[in-house]
Amino acid sequence: MNTPPAGIETLDFSYEGRHPVGPFAPVLVGVVGSGHLEVLLEPAEPPACRVQVETSAHGFRPIWQAVMDDFHARHGLAGVRVSIHDMGATPAVVSLRLDQAVAELSAGGRP
Template structure:
């Protein structure tokens, strides 16, 4: 099975940054995916790399990821997604779970 690598970059006004250097969420498995997030100085941008066996869904990936970035006003973060045939709703759910975990950690620090 050949894997393809997709790369995206998004930028929003007044982005919110993570306080932690990195975050991991999810497990690659049947119909699931893994998300790795790393805080980086990207001039306020978000860079996303998707490794997936599914071909032809570049536009769908872009729309799902852009929606998450805009809704959460993310910035200065690098996201790596290792996909194992997850549906767009699973991708969205896993990203929201990872962001919720990051938010919990921020609240603990305060």
């Protein structure tokens, strides 16, 4: 029997953004817990959109890459740092939380 790796896996992604966000207050959505995740958006230097994922589920980098590529293709944020703290959420939940964070950002007068 294989023993799963202990601890948290950290994944980093970086994109060249197309839509500068400008100054904004940090946005936090979601709750970390069993099967959930939180997403934090913070201002960063444009044109980059940097993403850091901390996840309890090891070995899913290709899936995270696909979810983040899709997010960036749809939103193309520039000047944003995205931090994701995951406790085993499904890709659909990750996409939902990311879209929710962008909606909160938009409600504050941004993209």
